[in-house]
Amino acid sequence: MALEIHQFPCLSDNFGVLIHDTERGVTASIDAPNADSVRAALAEKGWKLSYILTTHHHADHTDGNLALKAETGCVIIGPKAEAAKIPGIDTQVSEGDAFRLGSYQVQVIETPGHTNGHITFYIPTANVAFVGDTLFALGCGRVIEGTMEMMWTSLAKLAALPGNTAIYCGHEYTLANARFALTIEPENANLVARAAEVEALRKAGKPTLPTRIDIECATNPFLRVTSAAIRKRLGLETAPDWQVFAEVRTRKNNA
Numbered sequence: 001m002a003l004e005i006h007q008f009p010c011l012s013d014n015f016g017v018l019i020h021d022t023e024r025g026v027t028a029s030i031d032a033p034n035a036d037s038v039r040a041a042l043a044e045k046g047w048k049l050s051y052i053l054t055t056h057h058h059a060d061h062t063d064g065n066l067a068l069k070a071e072t073g074c075v076i077i078g079p080k081a082e083a084a085k086i087p088g089i090d091t092q093v094s095e096g097d098a099f100r101l102g103s104y105q106v107q108v109i110e111t112p113g114h115t116n117g118h119i120t121f122y123i124p125t126a127n128v129a130f131v132g133d134t135l136f137a138l139g140c141g142r143v144i145e146g147t148m149e150m151m152w153t154s155l156a157k158l159a160a161l162p163g164n165t166a167i168y169c170g171h172e173y174t175l176a177n178a179r180f181a182l183t184i185e186p187e188n189a190n191l192v193a194r195a196a197e198v199e200a201l202r203k204a205g206k207p208t209l210p211t212r213i214d215i216e217c218a219t220n221p222f223l224r225v226t227s228a229a230i231r232k233r234l235g236l237e238t239a240p241d242w243q244v245f246a247e248v249r250t251r252k253n254n255a
């Protein structure tokens, strides 16, 4: 059995992602930024849409929901905590819920902060998580609806996933994130090397995603709030982790 994953750019800087259980012929779209892009990706792969898995209510993640549902009869699964804002939602899920997608079990992890109901879809047997706008390569989502402490708790949950977990995110923001990350931890050799790699990938027009949990834990300043060098630079040697996170997030907002 295999889970095939097809990532494609859409809108200005979003990613669409289709996942396909090759054994059972079941296909899900992770979010639906735009019906045309998802439809074209399905046609390219020759897959029929069975589900849309919605991470959060923002329009650039849900605009395609109703059109795709009308065309395919797909089932839309999304966060209970913001179900009223998810167009066409059929099944509401929350922390600890699990459901079958073909041969795979999908686990729901609540990761609020960017929005209050944001969820992550985690498939342990495929070593993959779809994190929407919570975690980005070398960055994280803006804390729009929740609190800084809430967002930090969500990121810490993701950081605790197995290191080899592949991470698919909602946006290609990595180049700007890399440049910012270097202002927070310029002495991190892993970060310096990765930033160079990201510059080269983007120059060649290639995506920098998916990433992996172990790579993010080694290089992403938003996950590295226990680093003594970062704490010293920010003058927060003894602050709780979430406060260090909040300072890094605030600096990024103002960068």
Ligand SMILES: [Zn+2]
Pocket (backbone or CB within 6 Å): 056, 058, 061, 114, 133
């Ligand atoms: Zn969003």
